[in-house]
Amino acid sequence: MFNRDFWSEIFMALRRNKLRTILTGFAISWGIFMLIILLSAGNGLKNGVNSNFADRINNTYTIWSSSTELPYKGHKAGRYIMLNNKDIQLLESLYQVEEVSPVLSKGGTLVFGEKSRNVNMEGVKPIFKNIEGIKIVEGRFINENDMKNKLKVVVIDKNTSEELMRVSGETSMIGKTVYINDLSFIVVGVSKGMAFGEMGQCFAPYSTIRALYNVNEYYQLTFTTKGLDTKEENEVFAKELKKKIATLHEFSPDDQRGVWIESQMINSLETMKIFNTINIFIWIIGIAMLISGVVGVSNIMRITVKERTNEIGIRKALGAKPRSILLSIVMESLVITTIFGYIGMICGVGVMEIVNSIMEASGAGTNAEMGMSVFVNPTVDISIVISATLVLIVSGVAAGFAPAWNSVKVKPIEAMNYR
Amino acid sequence: MIKLENINKTYFGAQPLHVLKGINLNVEEGELVSIMGASGSGKSTLLNIIGILDNYDDGDYYLAGKLVKNLSENQAAEFRNKLIGFIFQSFNLIPFKTALENVALPLFYQGVNRKKRNMMAMEYLERFGLKNWADHYPNELSGGQKQRVSIARALVTSPKLILADEPTGALDSKTSAEVMQILREVNATGITMVVVTHERGIANLTRKIVHLKDGLIESIEENDPDKMDFTKEIK
Numbered sequence: 001m002f003n004r005d006f007w008s009e010i011f012m013a014l015r016r017n018k019l020r021t022i023l024t025g026f027a028i029s030w031g032i033f034m035l036i037i038l039l040s041a042g043n044g045l046k047n048g049v050n051s052n053f054a055d056r057i058n059n060t061y062t063i064w065s066s067s068t069e070l071p072y073k074g075h076k077a078g079r080y081i082m083l084n085n086k087d088i089q090l091l092e093s094l095y096q097v098e099e100v101s102p103v104l105s106k107g108g109t110l111v112f113g114e115k116s117r118n119v120n121m122e123g124v125k126p127i128f129k130n131i132e133g134i135k136i137v138e139g140r141f142i143n144e145n146d147m148k149n150k151l152k153v154v155v156i157d158k159n160t161s162e163e164l165m166r167v168s169g170e171t172s173m174i175g176k177t178v179y180i181n182d183l184s185f186i187v188v189g190v191s192k193g194m195a196f197g198e199m200g201q202c203f204a205p206y207s208t209i210r211a212l213y214n215v216n217e218y219y220q221l222t223f224t225t226k227g228l229d230t231k232e233e234n235e236v237f238a239k240e241l242k243k244k245i246a247t248l249h250e251f252s253p254d255d256q257r258g259v260w261i262e263s264q265m266i267n268s269l270e271t272m273k274i275f276n277t278i279n280i281f282i283w284i285i286g287i288a289m290l291i292s293g294v295v296g297v298s299n300i301m302r303i304t305v306k307e308r309t310n311e312i313g314i315r316k317a318l319g320a321k322p323r324s325i326l327l328s329i330v331m332e333s334l335v336i337t338t339i340f341g342y343i344g345m346i347c348g349v350g351v352m353e354i355v356n357s358i359m360e361a362s363g364a365g366t367n368a369e370m371g372m373s374v375f376v377n378p379t380v381d382i383s384i385v386i387s388a389t390l391v392l393i394v395s396g397v398a399a400g401f402a403p404a405w406n407s408v409k410v411k412p413i414e415a416m417n418y419r
Numbered sequence: 420m421i422k423l424e425n426i427n428k429t430y431f432g433a434q435p436l437h438v439l440k441g442i443n444l445n446v447e448e449g450e451l452v453s454i455m456g457a458s459g460s461g462k463s464t465l466l467n468i469i470g471i472l473d474n475y476d477d478g479d480y481y482l483a484g485k486l487v488k489n490l491s492e493n494q495a496a497e498f499r500n501k502l503i504g505f506i507f508q509s510f511n512l513i514p515f516k517t518a519l520e521n522v523a524l525p526l527f528y529q530g531v532n533r534k535k536r537n538m539m540a541m542e543y544l545e546r547f548g549l550k551n552w553a554d555h556y557p558n559e560l561s562g563g564q565k566q567r568v569s570i571a572r573a574l575v576t577s578p579k580l581i582l583a584d585e586p587t588g589a590l591d592s593k594t595s596a597e598v599m600q601i602l603r604e605v606n607a608t609g610i611t612m613v614v615v616t617h618e619r620g621i622a623n624l625t626r627k628i629v630h631l632k633d634g635l636i637e638s639i640e641e642n643d644p645d646k647m648d649f650t651k652e653i654k
């Protein structure tokens with residue numbers, strides 16, 4: 001059945017009806033092309049925002065010290081609540097808390113050769129990298145060994161690193177010794193981190209800073225939790241925690257301020273909600289697009305079959321069996337949709353790959369100053385593309401089948417005399 | 420070859436039209452029969468029923484000894500392909516196929532391979548003087564050439580029966596004479612032939628003239644075409 005004659009019949013029919021073939025094909029190519037562009041753009045947006053949270057874990061909390069807003073038990077409003085070791089003990093006593101990583105902040109001056117720069121040094125535990133979603137561009141972050149041996153190592157930010165390299169002519173800062181407040185530190189890593197104007201950002205092991213400077217108060221405490229998965233659980237936990245800290249520091253539990261408790265889980269659930277909405281929106285548009293493609297294909301197939309009614313009549317008079325007519329029409333639409341669907345697919349993927357490579361080369365889509373990305377890797381999962389193309393092919397065939405079946409049912413003389 | 424017993428056919432439209440009101444007709448093998456009648460007399464309908472291009476409501480139709488009634492599409496296709504060759508007034512060639520491909524098409528549906536198919540088609544085109552036109556498309560051919568292509572197509576499967584519906588209706592008188600001459604020669608090889616026409620001149624070239632009027636056979640006239648000089652104008 002599917003021999004050379006069969007295929008040559010089909011390709012001849014397509015060649016002989018060039019305009020029709022091209023119009024049908026264009027509808028299909030365009031549908032698939034636009035679908036890919038759309039899905040890719042959506043993915044690019046999602047990837048862009050997600051890339052900012054790479055390596056960041058969600059089960060984390062940050063408590064910021066702040067000043068009170070309400071007077072309470074003889075304390076006046078506006079009192080500044082500094083976090084201390086009692087807060088750490090409190091956190092460590094809670095079963096929901098996994099690991100506490102206090103942030104020891106120490107301002108200072110970093111000196112390397114001729115160059116000096118104001119930095120804010122933070123003593124942190126290795127887990128801090130995942131809590132804050134810090135990105136390392138070179139070298140590594142603080143590790144357990146640094147912690148255990150209280151090593152004087154430091155992770156500096158990219159701006160500082162570039163500035164130091166520019167002045168000193170070094171090609172890398174890794175392994176170099178820098179002086180912070182006259183104490184020598186070895187640079188082990190460079191973080192992408194956010195730079196605050198001229199102020200550099202350094203990370204050193206918590207244990208080292210603790211040993212060097214007798215700090216017992218904290219602006220910031222971070223910790224990871226376990227077993228808090230939903231927004232509700234986290235809200236309840238945050239509220240309870242605030243109450244306990246309020247008792248500890250004697251400020252009103254109803255105080256909106258006093259300390260800030262921020263749940264990464266709640267934030268990320270909110271973000272995910274936004275992305276799910278965007279995603280649903282994109283899919284609705286995509287499906288609408290696919291439907292319009294399917295309608296286009298069915299219409300053209302209907303017209304095709306109508307146009308060919310005479311020919312079908314002649315073929316029947318000459319002894320064509322219904323199956324052969326049906327098969328040739330269906331295969332014709334299959335061939336058109338497959339070839340042009342594939343072309344659209346290649347074009348769409350190609351265009352998005354070009355956009356992607358241009359963006360990567362030029363660094364477009366990322367906000368360099370903030371170290372934030374908004375549009376990254378705008379490509380689409382190939383399996384989605386293929387299934388969309390398959391849907392179009394199947395519907396094209398189904399669309400061709402109904403009118404083909406009708407024309408096969410018509411008596412040959414009626415088909416031949418059809419005008 | 421053809422045996423029609425009390426064939427009835429009604430077209431059910433807004434106004435039901437009783438086209439054939441009981442046709443009884445026998446056509447023996449090798450006969451050359453014409454069916455004459457005014458337009459609306461049912462002559463084309465009768466031919467379509469004989470060719471299994473249309474169905475009938477009542478009666479029995481035997482073709483080559485087999486009852487043709489309530490056939491499946493596949494059986495009908497088989498009958499048409501193996502037993503019958505058609506020649507139409509409007510030629511009914513497929514416009515995007517060359518003369519050769521048009522002639523070869525019935526063989527394609529018989530499953531004959533391409534090489535043999537084209538060889539046989541070429542043979543028939545040659546027989547009708549169209550060898551040099553084999554690669555031309557129908558719109559590049561004159562009316563007479565088109566009709567000769569369609570005769571070649573009708574003959575290529577070596578059918579037992581040729582049905583021609585106004586084969587000269589779209590042709591001028593000279594070409595008509597040529598076409599009728601070809602048909603007579605084909606008939607002379609033993610192929611049964613039924614020609615529908617409203618032209619007396621054409622009917623005069625057949626041995627048996629069936630006069631149809633208002634869906635009934637009015638008379639069957641025996642005729643000797645050899646008395647006619649078909650080289651003269653026949654209109």
